[in-house]
Amino acid sequence: MGKKIVLTGGARGIGRAVVENLASEGHEIAFNYKASKDDADQIVRKIADNNGTAFAFQSDISDYEQAGEFIKNAKEQLGDIDVLINNAGITRDKSLFIMPSEEWNEVINTNLNGCFNVTRHLIGFFMKNKKGNIINVSSVSGIVGVAGQTNYCASKAGIIGFTRSLAREVAKLQIPVNCVAPGYIETDMTAKIPEKHRKELKKMIPMQRFGSVAEVADLISFLVSDKAGYITGHVFAVDGGMTA
Numbered sequence: 001m002g003k004k005i006v007l008t009g010g011a012r013g014i015g016r017a018v019v020e021n022l023a024s025e026g027h028e029i030a031f032n033y034k035a036s037k038d039d040a041d042q043i044v045r046k047i048a049d050n051n052g053t054a055f056a057f058q059s060d061i062s063d064y065e066q067a068g069e070f071i072k073n074a075k076e077q078l079g080d081i082d083v084l085i086n087n088a089g090i091t092r093d094k095s096l097f098i099m100p101s102e103e104w105n106e107v108i109n110t111n112l113n114g115c116f117n118v119t120r121h122l123i124g125f126f127m128k129n130k131k132g133n134i135i136n137v138s139s140v141s142g143i144v145g146v147a148g149q150t151n152y153c154a155s156k157a158g159i160i161g162f163t164r165s166l167a168r169e170v171a172k173l174q175i176p177v178n179c180v181a182p183g184y185i186e187t188d189m190t191a192k193i194p195e196k197h198r199k200e201l202k203k204m205i206p207m208q209r210f211g212s213v214a215e216v217a218d219l220i221s222f223l224v225s226d227k228a229g230y231i232t233g234h235v236f237a238v239d240g241g242m243t244a
């Protein structure tokens, strides 16, 4: 049966692929985005053309009030929500000795605090109804260190700790909380990496290639499904063997 799903950062990249995949499987989705209104509108239209249901809202998850507004809007459109996918995230890569505190804060506020802000507005509802499912998008950068990414790695490792702790808090209520940790995936985020560096990175990946957004979206579809009901508190890497 179709589920009602809320996702952050759905206008591009991995989030977009997840939204389109889940809509094609018959789920109804409300997603937000920070700035890509044209992309978001186009996704909603494309899903409607295929007889699916999606709603898009502009909001900034790093702001607690805006995160609450997003959840309120999503509930108004969808009714009871079954699944939350915390996907939105940013990078501001720089060696620590030249990193401005603004860039440290921007990454932590978006990636880690954003995850708290959105989940905090929904968790009480999930607990009261004794149902729900939370999937957080971390990164292999939350498992291993990456030079130039102290802010990003700290935020993504924080998401893993958040996931494991929350999973234990709500397990008795049968609410799974899991993490997906992508490696290098072909998106706008990784398109910023210079070609020479991409070649070097591919040599370090056992499968010697970047992953596709579809390869991440398919794992998330499984975690959304009832087939994954007994899995909680775990981190699933989709990384071509990088953390093997």
Ligand SMILES: NC(=O)c1ccc[n+]([C@@H]2O[C@H](COP(=O)([O-])OP(=O)(O)OC[C@H]3O[C@@H](n4cnc5c(N)ncnc54)[C@H](O)[C@@H]3O)[C@@H](O)[C@H]2O)c1
Pocket: 008, 009, 010, 011, 012, 013, 014, 015, 032, 033, 034, 035, 036, 059, 060, 061, 062, 087, 088, 089, 090, 110, 114, 137, 138, 139, 140, 181, 182, 183, 184, 185, 186, 187, 188, 189, 190
């Ligand atoms: N691309 C990769 O290789 C890769 C690898 C590991 C993890 N990830 C993680 O996957 C997730 C998606 O990454 P992507 O590559 O698709 O990124 P992307 O830059 O292509 O898309 C990010 C999306 O998040 C939204 N967003 C950003 N800041 C926001 C905010 N403050 N409020 C609301 N929405 C906001 C953007 O509007 C956009 O829709 C991120 O959490 C990222 O850290 C990506």
